[in-house]
Amino acid sequence: MGTRVPQIHVVIVLEELNIPYDWRILDFTGVKSESYIKINPNGRLPAIQDPNAGITIWESGAIILYLIDEYDKDNKLSYKGAPEKYLTQQRVFFQVSGHGPYFGQAIWFARWHPEKIDSAIDRYVKEIDRVTGVLDLALTGRDWLVGDKCTCADLSFINWASAGKGLLVELGKADILEKYPNYARWIAAMGKRDVVKSVLERVDAGWAANNHPR
Secondary structure (H helix, E strand, O other): OOOHHHHHHHHHHHHHHOOOOOOOOOOHHHHHHHHHHHOOOOOOOEEEEEOOOEEEEEOHHHHHHHHHHOOOOOOOOOOOOOOOHHHHHHHHHHHHOOOOOHHHHHHHHHHHHHOOOOHHHHHHHHHHHHHHHHHHHHOOOOOOOOOOOOHHHHHOOOOOHHHHHHHHHHHHHHHHHOOHHHHHHHHHHHHOOOOHHHHHHHHHHHHHHOOOOO
């Protein structure tokens, strides 16, 4: 796996389930190398290779659901039966299709795109606002997205939520998040988990060491 944003929640799930792992650090050019393309032909992060099963999987949602199926035998981060099992999968799919891409595009156009395009930045910041509102509504009267415990569905959002907050602060738009108290409470609750706290601290230290905005 690499050290860019898309794999942080995979690391969190690995550590929450006490799964030993080794990782490889890749930069933006590394994901296009011939050796990595053999692992993930799409040239994106993350990807895992499980020596126990001899399987390689890429796409963060697929990786998380694989780890849950294979290693969460006690259902620490999941549910065994319907409807919770399928509602958990629904939230994971929403994260990878309707959450992460918008946050990622906002960060791309604000920080990395060679030409500053205000309309593109505004469009994706508005999507951050909208999607955060969707989550805030889903959390009305409840602590977690599914059932009565923190699951992989909740944890799948933490990485882009953290990166998105950093971007909004950078753009002077942090007040967007003030409209969503349920969302803020949920993020704070996840942030108190030992594994989440540890992973985010290590990531932040890595960004700081490389003079990189979080």
